[in-house]
Amino acid sequence: MSAPPRLHVESGRVLLSGHWTLAAMLPDLTGLQAQLAPQRSVDVVWDLSALSRLDSAAAVLLWRTWGNAWPARLEISPLHRQVIERVAELPHEIAMPPALRIHPIEFIGSLLLKAGRNLQGMIVLFGQLLLDVAFLFKHPADIPWREFTANIYKSGAQALPVTALVGFLIGITISYLSALQLKSFGADIFIVNILGISIVRELGPVLVAVLVAGRSGSAMTAQIGVMRVTEEIDALSTMGISRTIRVVLPKIIGLTVAMPLIVLWASAVALLGGMLAAMLQLDLSFSYFIESLPRALPVANLFIGLGKGLVFGFVISLVACYFGLHVKPNTESLSSNTTSAVVTAITTVILADAVFAIFTRHIGVPQL
Amino acid sequence: MSQPVVELTGICTAFAGNFVHRDLNLRVEAGQIVGLLGGSGSGKTTLLREMLGLLRPTAGSVSLFGFNLNGSDALAQRAVRRRLGMLFQHGALFSALSVFDNIAFPLRELRCLDEDWIRRLVHLKLAMVEMEASHGKLMPAELSGGMVKRVALARALALEPELLLLDEPTSGLDPDRSQNFVDLVSGLQQALGLTVIMVTHDLNTLAGLASHVAVLADQRIIAFGPKDEVMSVDHPFVTGFFGADRRKLL
Ligand SMILES: Nc1ncnc2c1ncn2[C@@H]1O[C@H](COP(=O)(O)OP(=O)(O)OP(=O)(O)O)[C@@H](O)[C@H]1O
Numbered sequence A: 001m002s003a004p005p006r007l008h009v010e011s012g013r014v015l016l017s018g019h020w021t022l023a024a025m026l027p028d029l030t031g032l033q034a035q036l037a038p039q040r041s042v043d044v045v046w047d048l049s050a051l052s053r054l055d056s057a058a059a060v061l062l063w064r065t066w067g068n069a070w071p072a073r074l075e076i077s078p079l080h081r082q083v084i085e086r087v088a089e090l091p092h093e094i095a096m097p098p099a100l101r102i103h104p105i106e107f108i109g110s111l112l113l114k115a116g117r118n119l120q121g122m123i124v125l126f127g128q129l130l131l132d133v134a135f136l137f138k139h140p141a142d143i144p145w146r147e148f149t150a151n152i153y154k155s156g157a158q159a160l161p162v163t164a165l166v167g168f169l170i171g172i173t174i175s176y177l178s179a180l181q182l183k184s185f186g187a188d189i190f191i192v193n194i195l196g197i198s199i200v201r202e203l204g205p206v207l208v209a210v211l212v213a214g215r216s217g218s219a220m221t222a223q224i225g226v227m228r229v230t231e232e233i234d235a236l237s238t239m240g241i242s243r244t245i246r247v248v249l250p251k252i253i254g255l256t257v258a259m260p261l262i263v264l265w266a267s268a269v270a271l272l273g274g275m276l277a278a279m280l281q282l283d284l285s286f287s288y289f290i291e292s293l294p295r296a297l298p299v300a301n302l303f304i305g306l307g308k309g310l311v312f313g314f315v316i317s318l319v320a321c322y323f324g325l326h327v328k329p330n331t332e333s334l335s336s337n338t339t340s341a342v343v344t345a346i347t348t349v350i351l352a353d354a355v356f357a358i359f360t361r362h363i364g365v366p367q368l
Numbered sequence B: 001m002s003q004p005v006v007e008l009t010g011i012c013t014a015f016a017g018n019f020v021h022r023d024l025n026l027r028v029e030a031g032q033i034v035g036l037l038g039g040s041g042s043g044k045t046t047l048l049r050e051m052l053g054l055l056r057p058t059a060g061s062v063s064l065f066g067f068n069l070n071g072s073d074a075l076a077q078r079a080v081r082r083r084l085g086m087l088f089q090h091g092a093l094f095s096a097l098s099v100f101d102n103i104a105f106p107l108r109e110l111r112c113l114d115e116d117w118i119r120r121l122v123h124l125k126l127a128m129v130e131m132e133a134s135h136g137k138l139m140p141a142e143l144s145g146g147m148v149k150r151v152a153l154a155r156a157l158a159l160e161p162e163l164l165l166l167d168e169p170t171s172g173l174d175p176d177r178s179q180n181f182v183d184l185v186s187g188l189q190q191a192l193g194l195t196v197i198m199v200t201h202d203l204n205t206l207a208g209l210a211s212h213v214a215v216l217a218d219q220r221i222i223a224f225g226p227k228d229e230v231m232s233v234d235h236p237f238v239t240g241f242f243g244a245d246r247r248k249l250l
């Protein structure tokens, strides 16, 4: 449909014809540029009067060929002259911002400063939440029950299947591997101690925390982040609804309440898996396992496990909500903040776990 | 010309059983500037999306430049899509890219223009929509509503496509800017012979720019033709829309 752009040179005249548009030039752009280049410096008459179409991409091409100036002799229709005039009006050198180069030490420094700012921001968010709780104590009618229960359902009840599956498999694996070792020492019955302590006290809470951080933490960041991108958060504020009370608080309290319950559930299922493997591998009966469990596992361990669940749930949701609230209104920031939320949450959980291990080192270890 | 730029035949569209279009036909020839009118929710945006191939009609066929978008292979589709530009109702700018990069994006995708060329073209487009060169570094979230519209228009114009689809191009612009928009598009149309299909509710834009008017009502195109012909159609929507302003358009 479109006539290809043509260039015809004859005795000091350069004759252009056809469609000089980006679409028409594309098939043979390099060829065209090669044809134009030799005309650059020569003093010729540019005859553009036979041109049928000229778009701005072609105008830029011609303008550059002419060395950013009007040629001395030019024949062109007023319409096309206008197109080239627009290009001519552009400033020649448009300053582009210089690319920033960051020194590695500067990079580490800025990373640390950012981490410091995030920590400070989370503390501020925590303070805001305490104020909100105080406010809700005085105005119980404002308590967002619906959002709260919805969050328990979403991040608690709906997480039961996946945590059970993973817990069960981990229980089987640990039991199987320990059984191989214990058998060679003839210390079969210690399987109960190993499974009990490791699962209830350590693995259950940490495993669940990692799963929940990936599952509910990322969902929280993404949801709050999209609400920021689409200005929904602002719409809430205009209606006089506090975003922390309605959006953040139910998520944090919901997960803090739900986590110990998930930990209990996942630990129970993991023990079941371990029990099954012990029966198959060591011929340890269910009833023996259940009878000796209370002796091998002081009840303090259960409370430590549940306490860890509570703290981990709080940490995950606080980190997730913090990063969600700090999403900038673009997709790139949404994705990077969701990643940061999950990574930070898991790292903080492991850190908190280490702190727990230090402070509870004398509690709940059975004296033999 | 022999071949229509856009041809819709027997289009039916249904969302969950609700018909938005029923047996709709439209044929737009090269060089026409068609104003597409219709009440809110009558399916104008949906129709544009079907022309772009973003949405498959429940029945009927869409062809652009004689190609059936749904039938052809990926490379042919890409070649056809490069010949059209779309201005979305809400801008649809890439939120992670700056204004400059948004406009440069379709140019860079061609992979054969150098950076200096692209830079000049982007600044040209920015000037066309009356944005300052310094606005190039802003992110879409930092723009006002009307600026989003203008940047989106600049991006739609980046390749100076043969077919331009505009969804409410002048809503959110002040009257001066709307008039400049009209001048810009009619200037481009003269220089390049563009075909334009635009959804608009603005009588001034319609009066200044459109050569033809299509009216979408009762799930079909009830009238299509030159402006003055369509205005005299006796249909409640048409009489209601033009109403007292009928004279302004002539
Ligand atoms: N993805 C979708 N799913 C279901 N229904 C839809 C979808 N997209 C559009 N609709 C419906 O189709 C109808 C037409 O929508 P459309 O966006 O095309 O309207 P419009 O003519 O552009 O209106 P406006 O002038 O307000 O922009 C509306 O009733 C809308 O609810």
Ligand SMILES: [Mg+2]
Pocket: B044, B045, B046, B089, B167
């Ligand atoms: Mg619409």
